[in-house]
Amino acid sequence: MSEPAEAREARSVPPATIARLPGYLRALGTLVARGVVTASSGVLAGLAGVRPEQLRKDLSLMGAHGRRGVGYDVQALRAELEATLGLTRERRVVIVGVGNLGRALARYSGFPDRGFVVVGLVDADPAVVGTRTAGLVVEPLEELAGVVRRLEATIAVIATPAEAAQDVCDRLVEAGVSGILSFAPRPLRVPVGVDLRSVDLGSELQILAFHDHRRSSAGR
């Protein structure tokens, strides 16, 4: 226990753990709203939809500390996790592709209270460029790099058709964003150092279809 917290934190937190932190943060938010001061791993895990052992393991990997026999201080833990996730600073987001999905994301009310601000919208279609959505004027694709740099966006969302996605992705990387959330149904390549997460709505449904199929064809 003589090891500094910095060292422990730097030594690679497992991706699976990181992916669960937002859930813990949400659970903590619920408890704070309820005025709860202290919560056990059991209570917290219940709210987050995981097992208590896993929550304790995750938090201990993060260097967070509860008190044996008591539980976790809700406020302190929340502050700690927010600091870890870097949510103390506002993150600036650019959305590329202002179709149905892009527009919905631009208007999505869940982002602001989680520390994200959509600062720019970009689209390739001249008919869309210049229109307003969520208080922002859509800029042309040629301006992408300029928009990212001027608005100091560090995170981008790709909501373009599949064909355009890799090109947009390359430009975003070139412009210096550090993370990209893609909704394009196509695998994208990014250099190391840039973080890419993908959500493919069609694939999600296909996976559900697989189970549906198994279920409806079972026992015949």
Place this chain on the structure above:
Amino acid sequence: MSEPAEAREARSVPPATIARLPGYLRALGTLVARGVVTASSGVLAGLAGVRPEQLRKDLSLMGAHGRRGVGYDVQALRAELEATLGLTRERRVVIVGVGNLGRALARYSGFPDRGFVVVGLVDADPAVVGTRTAGLVVEPLEELAGVVRRLEATIAVIATPAEAAQDVCDRLVEAGVSGILSFAPRPLRVPVGVDLRSVDLGSELQILAFHDHRRSSAGR
């Protein structure tokens, strides 16, 4: 090899494998469009964004067969995977929650050509009920079970606010859907036999923020 294909398939395909099948299917679609007849695991894996070994392992778990020294028959493999995923039959989808996101999903053009048809829209807000989106009239929440049964929907999408999600989820299960795709930022509980997949846009961004934070605070 005396074991029937049925038995092998029934003996639990790993979830991680199932989650990759839609990607393989997309890669195969690309090759078919290009008129390619045969492809090696290397080519297919490249298009799907995975390693060749993994693709071969996945396909062999599914009981699919290529030809040594040759590769996989593109058309045949596609047909096989579509049958496995149950995409030969059209899947009927109901969307609950017709806000920005629900509307965008209702209009999403990527679904139809993947075998999914949005057949119903449901919302709790009287101001939204009765309006039209994507050619469908929005029905009231009270009609949820009726809508699901009448339209024979087997898959549902939850795009409601977090507070309403568990109640909607329970009703959907009660009405008999076999799979649910939730966008509500809250863990949901479903009974065994019902498949639940969740996409939390806020969490995705928070995970990106974590990396951004690490990157910008590194080496200081």
Place this chain on the structure above:
DNA sequence: TAGATTGTTAATCGATTAACAATC
């Protein structure tokens, strides 16, 4: 036959769960 490529087994890696001593 020679070259290519699969299918599958074995080795590795990472993530989850179980167990329990430490300690509030």
Place this chain on the structure above:
DNA sequence: TAGATTGTTAATCGATTAACAATC
């Protein structure tokens, strides 16, 4: 002190990668 609950180590499980014999 007695009861509760953490933090952490060990055991298990599942998924990925490597290796290579089978075979087209």
